Amino acid sequence: MKKFIPFSLLFSAISICSYAQQKYAYAVDLVNITNDQVAVTLTTPAISQESNVFSFAKAIPGSYARKDFGRFIVNFEAFDKDGKKLKAEKLNKDQYRINNATTLATIKYKVNDTWDQKHDDFIFQPGGSNIEAGVNVVMNNHAFYGYFEDYKKLPIEVSISKPQDFFGATHLNVEHPAANLDVIKARDFVYLADNPVIYSRPDTTSFYVGQSKINVFVFSATGKVKSAQVAGYLKPIAASLSAFFNGLPVKSYQFLYYFEDPKKALADRKNGEGGYGALEHNYSSLYYLPEVQYEKDLVSMVNDVSSHEFLHILTPLNLHSFEIENFDFTDPKMSAHLWMYEGVTEYFAHLIQLQNGLVDEKGYFKEMRSKMNAAEEFGNFSMTEMSKRVMEDSFQKKYSSVYNKGALIGFALDMFIREKTGGTKDLKGVIISLTQKYGASKPFNDDDFLNDFVAASHPDVRQFIDKYIVGTETVPYGDYLAKVGYEYSAQKDIQAFYPGKMGLKFENDMFVFTNVGDNPLKIKEGDIFKKMDGVEITQANLNDVWEEYFNENTKHPEIEITVLRDGKEKTMKGPIFDGHFKTKNYLAPMANPSAEQQAALKKLEGK
Incomplete structure (x- = not known):
């Protein structure tokens, strides 16, 4: 059936269609990075108001605190189509008012990374950005791009100039018109912000769970952790989640992992600069974790944090x-x-x-x-x-x-x-x-x-x-x-046995005693832990042994420890300290x- 459309309505439809063709066209340079700053140029949509406010994110979904990403934007400038500079008044940390906005054509600025900047209110790494020229760029899009308050729903196109060997890992659709150029498109700022990107040399592994494709990307600071390794950890988790949901409710999902050198990560944490963890998105999650050498702990860490983020679907x-x-x-x-x-x-x-x-x-x-x-x-x-x-x-x-x-x-x-x-x-x-x-x-x-x-x-x-x-x-x-069937007490006095003050570190595939203090068996700093009561210590049993004999030993008043000292095995046996300790939130099977x-x-x- 053919319908007659009055002229006034036809004109209105044409106007809406023309408006819908407007977009934010960003150009980003990841090749010429200086001082951990990325240059960004925005070809703006047409603005109908004489003045309008351009905003960077103050806060983001999934991270329930004020972030003020505008703090990391420098050299913000606005220009008309003839290249004439327009007045851009900074209203606060996150917003700029642009006058004569009807003539606006281009905005230029530089983005500082959030990870390496020394500042108050440090942004938790998975929600921030990292810029290392020629190494990697963690591009949480809410940290790189902004929008006009009156034009939030316009589509966005981002053209990214990059080193030829860089790969952009993301849930977003990425076009590759040239070896050194990617083009990313998003329906609006909300969708762009919901899909982070990590650029670096590629290390990716994919697998299917039912009809759902799981993509795993890994950047490892010293190369100790590989995507195939992490994908192996994730397969049982993904299968478990599929069973939980009776089939995963997404067609694809992107795990983006950044494994940091633990020495650097530890130094950052001591300075109060973030910590390990992840930030969820609808179809991906971004992780900042340490390169843990002890694989059992690595598996446990990956499983705990990944299952949580994946469950946000x-x-x-x-x-x-x-x-x-x-x-x-x-x-x-x-x-x-x-x-x-x-x-x-x-x-x-x-x-x-x-x-x-x-x-x-x-x-x-x-x-x-x-x-x-x-x-x-x-x-x-x-x-x-x-x-x-x-x-x-x-x-x-x-x-x-x-x-x-x-x-x-x-x-x-x-x-x-x-x-x-x-x-x-x-x-x-x-x-x-x-x-x-x-x-x-x-x-x-x-x-x-x-x-x-x-x-x-x-x-x-x-x-x-x-x-x-x-x-x-x-x-x-x-x-x-x-x-x-579990017994609980807010506080309980327990008889226990104590082998003395000491800790353990995993080094060169060996468990080494460290921070050793007074102890009845004369264990020394640097001794390598080999056996407990004749049982060989392995990655598989170490946690259980440590829990039973060192943390809360209620069964073994006398123990036998074998260590490797100066290249020779030495076995020490005898009674250890005994006494009582008070534990809170005691929990045990009835x-x-x-x-x-x-x-x-x-x-x-x-x-």
């Missing part, structure tokens, strides 16, 4: 509020539900490893106890209030509680839902049902979400929420741990759990 990708959906980079409004975005995600990250044999029962509950100890440092407060006010300094200090207190809330809430529904529902099922109600493109109302959560779980869940999530009460750990408790534990373990 559940929430907030497929379950989030309007504040997340319409994130305001200039004047951010926070959601009240960090307890779910981060806390439940962290709980699931460890639960998945337990259910799929990547950690055993002992390791899982050891992690739980560690979180209890960490949570105590933050005191009592409302998780929803902290979430809404996390940009304020007093609440920003409590943000990291989501990874311990939030995860413990997740565990207790899971146990509560299972009990109230007679095992017909659990926390995972509730969250997944809510992702089906909402999804990636349908945000929920922040104030209504808890009502939705109760409706999807059980009416009595409201009591739990009011006490421990909206309220300030501490979860009674013992009540929920008892349901799976001696005689009931059949119901044993069944609940098996169900938690996915058996």
Whole structure:
């Protein structure tokens, strides 16, 4: 059927179409880098106002603090089509007002990296930028590019001049018109900011889990860690997540790893300049981790942090509020539900490893106890209030509680839902049902979400929420741990045996005693740990041995240690110190759990 379109409407349609063709056209030079600064040139869209504000991000999704990326922009200049300089008034750290903006054609500036700059309010590395000429460029796009406040939704095209041997690892589609030129396109600034890029010489490995392609990129400062190695660690995690989701809800996902020389990373951390970790995005995650020589610890670290970030494809990708959906980079409004975005995600990250044999029962509950100890440092407060006010300094200090207190809330809430529904529902099922109600493109109302959560779980869940999530009460750990047959005490006096003051480091594929003080067996600094009670020490058993004989030894008043000293084996045997120590948040399997408790534990373990 043919429709008649009045002239006025036809004119309006043409105008909208013309407007839609406007774009931000950025040109970036990664070849001629000086003083860790990258030159950026923007061919601007046409501006219809006499003055407009150009902004850099003040805050970013997934990192709940003020960042002020405009601090790292220098030599900001605006020009008309004839090359005449226009007035650009700096309003604050992140914004410039450009006058005579209807004549604006070009903006030029330079980007400083955030990793190497010595400054207050250091930006956590996974959310910042690193610029090393000829080596690598970590390009978190929110740190490189800006936008006009009245033109946020325009498409963006970035042309990147690069060394010919550089590869841009990203979830974004990258065109390669020449060996030294990449072109990246994004539908708007939000999508560009959600997809970081790392440029360096390529080290990539890909594999499939079902129909989903998993891409792994690694930059390793000294070359110790390889992408194929990390991909091998990730395959069991990815398979476990696929089982958890009953198929991954994304067609592809990009893991971007930056492994730092641990000596440099340690120095940075001592100076208060960031730390290890990652930042999630909808279809990728960026990691800043140390090059750990001891492979068992490397595997554990990669599994813990990667499973957490990957799980964000559940929430907030497929379950989030309007504040997340319409994130305001200039004047951010926070959601009240960090307890779910981060806390439940962290709980699931460890639960998945337990259910799929990547950690055993002992390791899982050891992690739980560690979180209890960490949570105590933050005191009592409302998780929803902290979430809404996390940009304020007093609440920003409590943000990291989501990874311990939030995860413990997740565990207790899971146990509560299972009990109230007679095992017909659990926390995972509730969250997944809510992702089906909402999804990636349908945000929920922040104030209504808890009502939705109760409706999807059980009416009595409201009591739990009011006490421990909206309220300030501490979860009674013992009540929920008892349901799976575990004994809990806030503090317990334990008889134990102590081999003396000493530590251990992994060096040249050997475990070396270090920081050795007084000890009854006369272990010396630099001794190489070979055997404990006749059992050869390996990477596979070292952690268990250290835990049993050194950390909390309750069974061995006399031990036998064999070391390598001056190239010769030396065995030392005898009694060690004995005494008592007080431990907080004591956690151990009950001696005689009931059949119901044993069944609940098996169900938690996915058996």
